[in-house]
Amino acid sequence: MRKLVAIREQQVFGVRPQRTFRQAATKFLTETNKRSIARDADCLKNLAPFIGDLLIENVHMGTLQHYISHRRKQGIKSSTVARELAIVRRILTLASRIWRDDNNKSWLETAPLLEMPKWEDSAEPYPLNWAEQARFFSLLPEHLQSMALFKVNTGLREQSVCWLRWEWEVKIPELETSVFVIPGRKAVYEDGIWPGEKNKEDQIVVLNRIAREVIDKQRGKHSVYVFAFEDHRIYRMHNTGLEKRMEKSGTANRWWLQNGTTQFEAYVWS
Secondary structure (H helix, E strand, O other): OHHHHHHHHHHHHOOOOOOEHHHHHHHHHHHOOOOOHHHHHHHHHHHHHHHOOOEHHHOOHHHHHHHHHHHHHOOOOHHHHHHHHHHHHHHHHHHHHOOEOOOOOEOOOOOOOOOOOOOOOOOOOOOOOHHHHHHHHHHOOHHHHHHHHHHHHHOOOHHHHHHOEHHHEEEEHHHOEEEEEEOOOOEEEOOEEEOOOOOOOOEEEEOOHHHHHHHHHHOOOOOOEOOEEOOEEOOOOOOHHHHHHHHHHOOOOEEEOOOOOOOOOEEEOO
């Protein structure tokens, strides 16, 4: 009887049907097409015991506090908790602005404002010294050595190095050198879409002496990409193999941020 009344209210009066956050999360996971969907699913598994059975209109900062406190007691970084809450915010935004039922009613009237936690718990960065840099570089396979050396001498992001294409090279005969002009906006290639730089503007990469030496050694190895391994583009530099070598070199849990010099800048993430 209750179900019949609810259906009548929805059809006659346009009453919004009650839905749980678990239902909304399921819709999000099944309909969203993104590379990080598996990671999003893991985040939602952490959230499920706390808000999964709540009605979506009851998910807000008040009901999320127990989850936030629990994760903090676990020693989870505030950046990780913020990333998980961002998925909640995305689902609630879709429920209020995009998703519609058969009566053209949104799943949620208004998405609440979610405040991201910031506990000032990020580690302080510091650079590797020359000895640490040399020890780490010596343990890398040849193709990663070249990429890492190029990276620290140009200041490029990881994906820019991985995607670097020969067609982006522009010769400057007057100076007997060349530069790379990396497109900032999305460009479609046979193997996918180059995401471009964050500011959507083309980026000119000036090569110093060491960067030029790296480029010259890469010529002829692959027809499309400057850096490749076994005739394939390298999708990531920072992988499990690299992390194992970092541990072996005594520079575990560090990663680099380039400053245009030959020194290898490392940051502590843990």
